[in-house]
Amino acid sequence: MRREEIKVTLWGDSARKVDIETIENLPPPVLMVMTSLKVKKKPSNTNHTCIFINPEIPQAEPYKIEFSKATDNIKKLPTPYKQLTAAEVKKVDKTTVRKLNKLNPKEYKNQLVYCKAFISRFSTHDGWWYEGCPQCYKQLTVKKNSDLQVCLDHSVQIPLPCYRVHATIEDPNSEATIKLRGKPAEQLFGITCRDLIDRYPYAPQETLPQEILQTKGQIHIFQIQINEANGFIVKGIFPSTKNQPSASTPAHPMYDKKRSVDKGRRQLFATTPDKKART
Template structure:
């Protein structure tokens, strides 16, 4: 279970752009800080992953995404002028609170319930290594110890490495996309 949040931004052409925030970016997003600023509020997102989903560009956050609220950039005055017209106001769509998300995660953990999803593989990432040196017993990554030139498993001590698969793929269903990493055999 991971945190997810969506925000809709409007550009100068009054076009909406829905950004999906995941994980730490979603948890750290300062909605209360935005609500304290007088409208209009300029927010800049960096390092988004752009994909095409259902014939539209779909931006979502990555581990490198940075969110900057009310930055001091040259376009700031142009945006403030455009979005200070009568009728413009900050629209806030309620999200689940952090506490509600944590309670749901605890509930799911207690149930130990399996979740099944029907999705289609849309691409494999081929520019990464497709295998790793794994423990023959548990298939976890082995750590290389330079002092004795041996591979160590955190659970099974010294091991002879076993080549294990590491496949990166993107899957999608009718509503969203996800990146999946398959490890082991």
């Protein structure tokens, strides 16, 4: 009501559920109510965010009266690059994993490429999360002669757990290693990194939670940015039109070969029933 501006960032499913065309066709003012936002320098949605357009609640009336002026029409801000909808992703040209490996990073550094593949395995050689700066998400370093953790750009910070998961994706002819970070990783695993660590506070870095492991075999369309130093960085994940494979049905014959190996491994973070007490 004070006409102060604040920018809110919506990610993943929450962003895709916002029907921009319908909102633009509604007579002003259009009131949007959002719940469960993550409050920081720029608020963003969480996995539990709900969005309501013009809700029928008493509190909405004062806002409608205040923002009914001609100058209050909806304004669209420019985006840094073209954001594709799920329907547009289905039509976009997709590369194979073999071709993905052959792309020149210098030629594609400012482009996003799309690759349809399934996740076959994960690597834990440097853990699946790191302690990052809550402002820029860069990895924190320990200050010399102290236990304080600092960011090179933002001084001393309280660490924020951030995903850094290395995964191997495959299609029928080849495989490649991708890096899952930030919102795409949260979208894929269905939980924030902080919440997952809170769920398993004593889990070692080398042990992958079941929330991550259960995505093995799933087919997705990966939106990838090619980085000369860091390899293939996933910037977005879209569902495939094919049915997701179940635990009993391999996604691909190549995945089936690995099942005999995986069966012998201990299922991490899985709960087992307590043994019956002796009588």
